[in-house]
Structure formats: C-alpha cells, structure tokens
Amino acid sequence: MTDANQQMVEQYRNNFLREVEDNVEEGGWVKMCMQCGVCSGSCPLGPHWDHPPQELFMMIRAGKRDEVLQSSSMWMCTSCYNCIVRCPRELPITHIMHGLAHYAKRLGIAPKNQPTHKFAQLFWNNLTKTGRVNELKLGLALYFMNGISEGIKTSLKMKDVGLGMMMTKRLSPMELIGGHKCKDTSGLQAILKKAEELEAARIPVAGK
Amino acid sequence: MSDVIATNQTILVVGGGISGVTAAIEAAECGKQVILVEKNPSLGGRVSQLYKYFPKLCFPSCGMEINLRRAKANRNLTVLTMTEVSAVNGESGNYSVTLKTSPRYVNENCTACGECEKAVEAEFASEYDYGMKKRKGAYLPFNMAYPQRYVIDPNMIGTDDAQKAKDACKYDAIDLDMQESETTLTVGAVIWATGWQPYDADKIQPYGHDRYDNVVTSVEFERMLDPFGPTGGKIVRPSDGKEAKDVAFIQCAGSRDRNHLKHCSRICCMATLKQTTYLREKYEDDFKASVYYIDIRAIDRIDDFYQNVQADENVTFIKSKVASITEDKDTGNPILHGVNTEGYHRYSNPHDLVVLAVGMEPSVAKSDFPIDVVVNDNGFIEADEKNGGIFAAGCSSDALDVNRAVQSATASALRAIQVINRVAGTEG
Numbered sequence: 001m002t003d004a005n006q007q008m009v010e011q012y013r014n015n016f017l018r019e020v021e022d023n024v025e026e027g028g029w030v031k032m033c034m035q036c037g038v039c040s041g042s043c044p045l046g047p048h049w050d051h052p053p054q055e056l057f058m059m060i061r062a063g064k065r066d067e068v069l070q071s072s073s074m075w076m077c078t079s080c081y082n083c084i085v086r087c088p089r090e091l092p093i094t095h096i097m098h099g100l101a102h103y104a105k106r107l108g109i110a111p112k113n114q115p116t117h118k119f120a121q122l123f124w125n126n127l128t129k130t131g132r133v134n135e136l137k138l139g140l141a142l143y144f145m146n147g148i149s150e151g152i153k154t155s156l157k158m159k160d161v162g163l164g165m166m167m168t169k170r171l172s173p174m175e176l177i178g179g180h181k182c183k184d185t186s187g188l189q190a191i192l193k194k195a196e197e198l199e200a201a202r203i204p205v206a207g208k
Numbered sequence: 209m210s211d212v213i214a215t216n217q218t219i220l221v222v223g224g225g226i227s228g229v230t231a232a233i234e235a236a237e238c239g240k241q242v243i244l245v246e247k248n249p250s251l252g253g254r255v256s257q258l259y260k261y262f263p264k265l266c267f268p269s270c271g272m273e274i275n276l277r278r279a280k281a282n283r284n285l286t287v288l289t290m291t292e293v294s295a296v297n298g299e300s301g302n303y304s305v306t307l308k309t310s311p312r313y314v315n316e317n318c319t320a321c322g323e324c325e326k327a328v329e330a331e332f333a334s335e336y337d338y339g340m341k342k343r344k345g346a347y348l349p350f351n352m353a354y355p356q357r358y359v360i361d362p363n364m365i366g367t368d369d370a371q372k373a374k375d376a377c378k379y380d381a382i383d384l385d386m387q388e389s390e391t392t393l394t395v396g397a398v399i400w401a402t403g404w405q406p407y408d409a410d411k412i413q414p415y416g417h418d419r420y421d422n423v424v425t426s427v428e429f430e431r432m433l434d435p436f437g438p439t440g441g442k443i444v445r446p447s448d449g450k451e452a453k454d455v456a457f458i459q460c461a462g463s464r465d466r467n468h469l470k471h472c473s474r475i476c477c478m479a480t481l482k483q484t485t486y487l488r489e490k491y492e493d494d495f496k497a498s499v500y501y502i503d504i505r506a507i508d509r510i511d512d513f514y515q516n517v518q519a520d521e522n523v524t525f526i527k528s529k530v531a532s533i534t535e536d537k538d539t540g541n542p543i544l545h546g547v548n549t550e551g552y553h554r555y556s557n558p559h560d561l562v563v564l565a566v567g568m569e570p571s572v573a574k575s576d577f578p579i580d581v582v583v584n585d586n587g588f589i590e591a592d593e594k595n596g597g598i599f600a601a602g603c604s605s606d607a608l609d610v611n612r613a614v615q616s617a618t619a620s621a622l623r624a625i626q627v628i629n630r631v632a633g634t635e636g
C-alpha cells in the first residue's frame with residue numbers, strides 16, 4: 001500500500017463515498033444514482049469489463065474501496081457518452097469514470113499492466129516534454145510498450161500506415177530528432193509545475 | 209350559444225373528463241349555476257378510452273353513466289362541447305371569460321341514427337383510438353359519447369361527401385353553414401380540469417416507438433381491449449396481426465427522467481399491473497408478461513393488487529430500466545437490451561409486443577393558459593393564493609388515479625362554492 005493511499009484510508013476511514021465526493025472529479029454526483037441500470041445496459045464495453053458504471057457506483061456506496069480503485073473497469077471507458085445521454089438523472093458518468101481512474105492512479109494503486117493506463121502515461125510524458133504531441137515517438141513508444149520483439153512486429157505491421165501518413169504530410173520523420181514544440185516550453189513546464197503543487201496540496205500523490 | 213346566461217355567481221368548469229364532470233355536478237347539486245365546457249365533441253375525457261379501471265376492474269362507462277344521468281337531471285348545469293376558453297380576465301368573484309365554440313355542423317335534431325355516416329366515404333384517423341383506426345367524416349366520437357350527437361369533420365366542408373351526409377339526414381340535423389362562434393360571459397370562479405396527455409413516446413429515441421410496429425404505448429394497449437376498438441378487443445401485434453402472448457412492459461417510459469418528464473407519473477405502475485390482468489383474461493394460462501421496472505410504486509391501498517399480480521406465475525418482474533430496443537427483422541420481434549440490476553446480468557430478450565408505460569403530463573402547457581396561473585416544475589397547477597378564484601381539479605393538478613382525481617374535483621368544487629357564497633353575501 002502506498003503512503004498516499006494509506007493517508008486517504010486513514011482520513012476517510014469507512015466513508016468511501018465521502019472520499020470519492022471530496023477527491024474524484026464529479027464524484028459528488030455518485031449519490032444521485034438511482035441504480036436504474038441504463039448506463040450499464042448502454043455501455044458498448046459492458047460484457048468485457050468487471051464492473052459497469054452503475055455497479056461501480058453501488059460499490060462506492062457500499063464502501064468497497066479496494067475493489068473499486070484497483071479495478072481496471074474505469075480504465076476501459078472509451079468516452080462514447082452513450083451512458084451520459086441516457087442517464088435519467090443526468091450523471092456525468094464518463095467524467096466520473098475518468099475521475100476514478102485518475103484518482104486511483106494518483107494514489108498509486110491503479111492496475112499496473114492495464115494498457116490504457118500505460119498509454120495514458122506515455123501520452124502525458126510525450127505531450128508535456130514539448131507542449132506538442134510527437135506522433136512518431138508516441139506511436140513507437142506504444143508499439144514497444146510490451147517489449148522489443150512485440151514492438152518490432154507491430155512496427156512492421158503498421159509500416160504502410162506510417163508511410164501513408166508521411167506521404168500525406170500527417171507525420172514527419174524529422175520528429176524523431178527533436179520534433180516540433182510550442183513557443184515557450186519552459187513557460188509550459190512552469191505552469192504544469194505550479195498546477196502540480198496546487199493539486200498536491202489538495203490530494204496526496206503516491207511517491208512524493 | 210348566445211342563450212347561455214351567466215353572472216358572477218356562476219362557476220365555469222373547463223374540461224369535461226371525470227374530474228370536470230364531477231366538479232360541475234357537485235357544484236350544480238349544491239344549487240350553483242355551472243357552465244361546463246369541453247373542447248372535444250363528447251364528455252368523458254381519458255377514462256372513456258380505458259378498458260377497465262383498477263383497482264376493482266370494473267368498466268369506466270358505468271361510473272360515467274351515473275354521472276351523466278345526474279348531469280342531465282340538473283337544471284343548473286349547462287354543457288358546451290367543442291368549446292375552449294380563449295381569454296380569462298379579472299379576479300376572484302368577477303372574471304370575464306371568452307368562450308370559442310367550433311362548428312359541429314350537426315344540431316340538436318340529431319337522433320344518432322347513423323345514416324350520414326353510411327352515406328359518406330372520406331375517412332380520417334380516429335382521435336379516440338389514438339390514430340390506430342379510421343373513422344368516417346361523419347361520425348359519433350364513440351359509442352357512449354355524450355351528447356349522443358354526430359359530428360361532421362371540418363375537412364369535409366365544401367366536398368360532395370358533406371352534401372351526401374346532409375341529403376342522407378331525415379331529421380334536418382345537418383347544417384353545413386354553421387360557423388365558429390364566440391361569446392364573453394361573467395363568472396365568479398373557474399375550475400380548471402383539463403387533465404393530462406400521454407407523453408409523446410416518439411421522443412424516447414432508444415425505444416423506437418416511431419420505428420417499430422410492435423412497440424406501443426400503454427394508452428394504445430388499452431384501446432386494443434375495446435371490443436369496438438381498432439383490434440376488435442384482441443391483443444395482437446400491429447405488424448402482422450398475430451396474437452401477442454409474450455408481452456413486455458417498460459415502466460417509467462418518459463417519467464422520472466431528466467431528459468423527459470422529471471416527475472413520477474404515479475399511475476403507470478398500477479396501469480401496468482392492471483394490464484397484466486388483461487393478458488390473463490384473454491389468454492388464461494397461456495401468456496407471459498415481463499415487467500421491466502426501476503421501482504414498483506403501487507400506492508397505499510392498492511398494494512394488495514400488486515401482491516396478487518406478483519403471485520401470478522406468468523408475470524415476471526425484472527429490475528432494470530431497459531437501455532434500448534432493436535427489432536428482429538425476420539420475426540418483427542422487438543428485442544430489449546439492458547442489465548438486470550439484481551445480479552448485473554446483461555440480457556437481450558425478444559418479445560412479441562412491447563408496451564411502454566408512458567408518463568402523464570398536463571394537457572395544457574404553462575404558456576397556453578388564457579390567464580397566468582401558478583404551476584409547479586412539472587406544469588401542474590399549484591394550490592396557490594395567487595391563482596385567486598381559479599382552482600385545479602384532477603390531473604391538471606397532478607398525475608392522479610380516478611379515485612384521487614374525483615376527491616380533488618370535490619375539493620375544488622367546495623373552494624369555488626365558497627367564492628360564489630362570498631359574492632352572493634356581498635351582493636346581498
């Protein structure tokens with residue numbers, strides 16, 4: 001268990017719903033769920049994950065903290081918004097799903113090998129370096145996410161797509177060395193640092 | 209209509225459903241002068257379109273008949289059909305009201321012999337049957353209509369068909385030159401009893417009422433049971449006319465939903481429980497009813513009705529708000545998709561027919577009242593002092609069953625009578 005996680009467990013004791021309300025984006029909505037089941041029934045990922053949204057919301061109320069935060073479910077949300085448009089209580093379900101994922105990640109207890117979790121980190125690292133997404137490096141990082149041999153295989157498979165993108169100027173080979181960036185990279189870094197400080201004062205973060 | 213006499217001691221009742229008729233009779237039997245206006249060609253309102261009443265499962269026509277007998281016997285009561293209120297001005301004890309009457313093209317000579325109906329050819333969608341059936345251009349709105357007088361559809365005017373109707377009438381009852389008329393009267397109090405309308409099911413996009421033949425509303429289902437109705441009293445599928453023995457009911461269709469009506473319509477749970485008994489009545493043991501619900505809200509004394517239906521082995525309750533409906537192209541079966549929240553089981557269940565238990569909304573929108581009235585978030589009229597001498601009765605005040613609607617009507621009659629007594633007192 002991480003230090004940050006331990007701190008939250010102690011702070012909220014058995015009141016996981018409160019913890020979610022205080023710390024998870026749009027978490028205040030969870031108590032409004034009337035368990036009708038429409039979000040779960042509408043979710044295209046429904047059969048493929050452990051807990052559909054409505055079940056997660058019930059588990060939050062039932063205080064099943066570890067099962068919720070360590071679950072891979074919210075990492076699978078594709079932001080299709082099917083659930084939001086149909087929810088009779090207008091819960092911002094998609095945002096809560098991402099909020100839960102983000103919170104678990106912050107506390108250092110998100111499932112380590114969940115691919116969207118991994119990709120999200122790659123994306124963030126890539127973007128914050130220069131203020132621009134480096135498509136080429138991001139793509140390669142993604143292909144090699146699970147080791148060298150799989151990386152080479154995937155790269156070969158995607159070769160034609162990559163070449164096509166280069167032909168149509170959607171991807172530049174120059175990106176491999178340096179690549180494009182925003183005007184004031186150090187300014188951006190300063191903004192992100194400040195934001196991180198503010199957020200850390202509000203919610204602890206694992207490993208810091 | 210110009211012969212209608214009214215003073216500030218007269219009570220105007222708007223809407224001739226069970227609530228308006230009750231309020232009007234109660235006030236008239238207390239000796240007050242009452243004018244009852246109804247926009248349709250017949251009194252009766254929505255209950256006349258129901259097959260049976262919960263909780264006793266008797267026929268609505270019987271209660272209505274007693275009321276009409278009382279109405280006919282009372283000389284204090286004037287009934288004006290095809291009439292709407294276009295303006296109301298003034299204050300409690302002294303309102304000026306403008307009534308607009310559309311032409312019926314048939315006068316009081318009519319004996320309802322039906323010859324005109326036989327003579328004409330043109331047909332129109334029947335309002336009484338929610339468009340599930342056609343009626344002629346010369347018609348009686350429904351068998352039990354009151355007054356028992358025919359109507360010529362305004363679209364007939366100027367056609368040969370209209371002339372044929374007139375020629376067929378032996379009683380000189382058809383007057384094709386009848387015009388819309390308007391009159392302004394003084395009344396002391398107004399009882400607003402314009403009732404409810406079913407929520408437009410086409411707006412519930414994932415359920416496909418507008419796309420799939422075998423998805424009908426609860427009010428349409430009631431019409432199927434009428435022996436003189438669109439299916440001759442048979443529970444059949446609109447797509448192919450086959451018997452529908454495996455029927456799904458979807459609760460809260462348009463109610464308790466911030467995308468549609470926010471309120472619980474309060475009646476639709478009981479209406480569905482009642483409609484499962486229709487299946488047993490028609491098919492005995494050879495049927496299956498599946499009720500998809502969020503909570504069953506059978507209110508107080510009718511809870512035993514719920515328990516009886518629960519005990520029926522052919523009725524299954526599935527705790528789930530259905531997410532969407534698709535259609536099996538080969539069989540025409542609607543397929544319901546969702547998650548059973550008791551155990552989180554996903555389902556894709558085909559049924560013969562789906563009945564949407566649609567919500568009840570006020571039939572008059574806030575912006576359409578001829579005078580400012582205080583309504584709640586859901587558009588129902590509040591009991592608010594600011595409404596002065598205007599009182600709501602029945603479903604214009606809330607989604608109610610008949611029992612409660614009638615109680616509310618009696619209460620509003622009493623309030624209106626108090627206004628009239630006050631006026632009479634001050635005027636000596």
Ligand SMILES: Cc1cc2nc3c(=O)[nH]c(=O)nc-3n(C[C@H](O)[C@H](O)[C@H](O)COP(=O)(O)OP(=O)(O)OC[C@H]3O[C@@H](n4cnc5c(N)ncnc54)[C@H](O)[C@@H]3O)c2cc1C
Binds near residue numbers: 479603610
């Ligand atoms: C599917 C279903 C089944 C039901 N089954 C039952 C049951 O079994 N038992 C039970 O107790 N209840 C039942 N109900 C409820 C019942 O229908 C209502 O309680 C009842 O209709 C209320 O009567 P009302 O007079 O208030 O309104 P309405 O019946 O709506 O009557 C209003 C009248 O006002 C007229 N009107 C409307 N606007 C105007 C206007 N601007 N000017 C003049 N006139 C106007 C209308 O034409 C109508 O005649 C059911 C409801 C549903 C949805």
Ligand code: SF4
Binds near residue numbers: 037054088090
């Ligand atoms: S659709 Fe909304 S109210 Fe229904 S279970 Fe999902 S979150 Fe809860």
Ligand code: SF4
Binds near residue numbers: 045079084
């Ligand atoms: S937005 Fe996410 S949770 Fe909602 S239906 Fe789509 S995938 Fe499922």
Ligand code: SF4
Binds near residue numbers: 321325358
């Ligand atoms: S209008 Fe004339 S023909 Fe038609 S039903 Fe009445 S009396 Fe008969």
Ligand code: SF4
Binds near residue numbers: 503
């Ligand atoms: S009465 Fe039942 S079906 Fe109707 S809105 Fe309320 S809970 Fe839903």
